[in-house]
Amino acid sequence: MDIKKGDTVELNVERVVYGGRGLAHLNRIVIFVDKAVPGDRVIARVVRIKKDFAEARVMEVIEASPHRIVAPCPYSSYCGGCSWQLIKYEKQLEYKHGFVQELLNHIGNVRDFKLHRVLPAPQIFEYRNKMEFSFSDRRWLLPEERNERRDNNRFALGLHVPGTFDKIIDIEGCLLQKEKGNEILREVKRYAKGSGIPVYGLRSHQGFWRYLMLRHSHCFDEWMVNIVTSDEKDQPVHALASLLKDQFREVTSIANNINTRKGGTAVGEWERILVGEGNIRDRIGGLTFEISVNSFFQTNTPMAERLYESVRDFASLEGKETVLDLYCGIGTVSIFLASQATRVIGVDISKGALADANRNCELNGIDNCEFLCGDVRMVLSQVNVKPELLVTDPPRTGMHKKVVEGILRLLPERIVYISCNPATMARDIALLKDWYRVEEVQPIDLFPNSYHVESIARLGRIS
Numbered sequence: 004m005d006i007k008k009g010d011t012v013e014l015n016v017e018r019v020v021y022g023g024r025g026l027a028h029l030n031r032i033v034i035f036v037d038k039a040v041p042g043d044r045v046i047a048r049v050v051r052i053k054k055d056f057a058e059a060r061v062m063e064v065i066e067a068s069p070h071r072i073v074a075p076c077p078y079s080s081y082c083g084g085c086s087w088q089l090i091k092y093e094k095q096l097e098y099k100h101g102f103v104q105e106l107l108n109h110i111g112n113v114r115d116f117k118l119h120r121v122l123p124a125p126q127i128f129e130y131r132n133k134m135e136f137s138f139s140d141r142r143w144l145l146p147e148e149r150n151e152r153r154d155n156n157r158f159a160l161g162l163h164v165p166g167t168f169d170k171i172i173d174i175e176g177c178l179l180q181k182e183k184g185n186e187i188l189r190e191v192k193r194y195a196k197g198s199g200i201p202v203y204g205l206r207s208h209q210g211f212w213r214y215l216m217l218r219h220s221h222c223f224d225e226w227m228v229n230i231v232t233s234d235e236k237d238q239p240v241h242a243l244a245s246l247l248k249d250q251f252r253e254v255t256s257i258a259n260n261i262n263t264r265k266g267g268t269a270v271g272e273w274e275r276i277l278v279g280e281g282n283i284r285d286r287i288g289g290l291t292f293e294i295s296v297n298s299f300f301q302t303n304t305p306m307a308e309r310l311y312e313s314v315r316d317f318a319s320l321e322g323k324e325t326v327l328d329l330y331c332g333i334g335t336v337s338i339f340l341a342s343q344a345t346r347v348i349g350v351d352i353s354k355g356a357l358a359d360a361n362r363n364c365e366l367n368g369i370d371n372c373e374f375l376c377g378d379v380r381m382v383l384s385q386v387n388v389k390p391e392l393l394v395t396d397p398p399r400t401g402m403h404k405k406v407v408e409g410i411l412r413l414l415p416e417r418i419v420y421i422s423c424n425p426a427t428m429a430r431d432i433a434l435l436k437d438w439y440r441v442e443e444v445q446p447i448d449l450f451p452n453s454y455h456v457e458s459i460a461r462l463g464r465i466s
């Protein structure tokens with residue numbers, strides 16, 4: 004390669020690739036360019052050289068793409084949260100459609116299927132019902148802050164600079180959540196800063212304040228606050244909880260997760276409920292769901308409704324079927340399908356989520372769902388039913404090979420595969436392709452202003 008790290012190069016951005024970056028060529032070398040839009044002509048700095056490609060960062064846009072817009076968020080050039088704010092929304096949808104098509108063609112090795120247009124989101128900001136902010140004793144300074152003399156670089160509460168584990172941008176607000184969430188964030192920051200108790204250092208593993216997690220109920224306009232600390236200290240967390248309760252009548256639930264481990268997760272080893280019942284309620288499609296602090300819930304409530312409606316359409320149930328719902332979480336899919344099936348069996352590894360699932364069945368008057376707790380890989384080998392329909396909604400990493408083998412032992416008539424990662428979905432579909440044909444795929448935009456896309460694939464058994 005005749006370019007080196009640190010070189011400044013002029014590039015024409017040709018397209019975007021899954022992962023969100025722009026792709027350009029220089030003397031036949033592939034260069035992935037961060038924060039670039041197809042159609043841009045940019046000056047970029049080469050930041051990494053690999054065997055077959057290089058990576059670069061935009062320094063100046065010399066000719067802006069017609070699809071480029073000004074990102075409204077002041078942190079968008081640095082924060083990893085929503086790297087596509089600089090792309091017109093209709094183009095975001097077109098690129099996401101292209102990702103699903105391309106990944107299914109190339110990784111999934113499937114061609115002959117109906118790919119619907121991406122269902123667009125009515126709201127492209129303030130749509131997230133859950134945000135997680137990290138405390139850090141290393142504040143990452145914005146370029147305009149770097150020349151100022153500061154004495155508060157040892158405190159940050161905000162979001163990560165992509166590719167770093169310890170650098171946190173101290174933010175005043177995030178456009179992806181409702182403004183009330185930003186007010187809560189600022190109040191927690193003000194309190195923690197003034198508490199005299201140190202924030203947790205992501206390198207030193209010393210300090211108390213670790214994460215702030217906020218959840219919003221779209222239907223009831225209520226908030227849940229989870230304060231994650233490294234230790235159990237009554238006074239500061241109780242004082243913060245009563246401050247928040249007095250100041251925000253919308254805050255109905257406050258928890259304190261205690262995580263003493265070094266690993267960077269907001270899920271504590273134990274939890275204390277400081278205010279309310281330790282859960283939040285929301286409604287999707289006329290059904291009520293209770294979500295406890297650490298249970299999974301789709302992060303965009305209105306689009307989750309579109310998602311579950313599409314699952315119900317793809318399921319084409321007639322009322323006499325048995326359904327197996329793998330990775331069922333708090334039972335959303337199971338409960339959505341319950342009235343159209345004889346029996347629904349959900350499987351999830353999280354005890355807490357399944358406690359929610361059982362309660363959610365009661366709340367909605369559903370009595371034909373049952374839930375099995377454990378790793379799908381193990382549970383699947385013990386399931387002794389023959390489901391007509393299998394729904395699977397694994398985490399981003401997709402399904403373990405053994406899970407695919409387990410599905411092939413059961414050989415259901417239809418599979419509905421829900422995924423937030425079309426690359427791993429395509430990989431898993433490739434393993435199923437001698438037994439199943441992909442009939443149709445519905446992408447849904449649950450994550451506007453990011454490259455992420457949710458998809459649902461309907462697979463029919465080859466007779």
Ligand SMILES: C[S@@+](CC[C@H](N)C(=O)[O-])C[C@H]1O[C@@H](n2cnc3c(N)ncnc32)[C@H](O)[C@@H]1O
Nearest residue numbers: 299330331332335351352353378379396397398
């Ligand atoms: C993407 S969420 C889907 C939840 C649910 N279908 C929904 O729409 O709300 C993935 C779920 O998989 C569960 N999970 C992750 N790994 C698992 C495993 N190995 N076995 C069983 N469940 C697992 C998580 O607890 C989580 O609830």
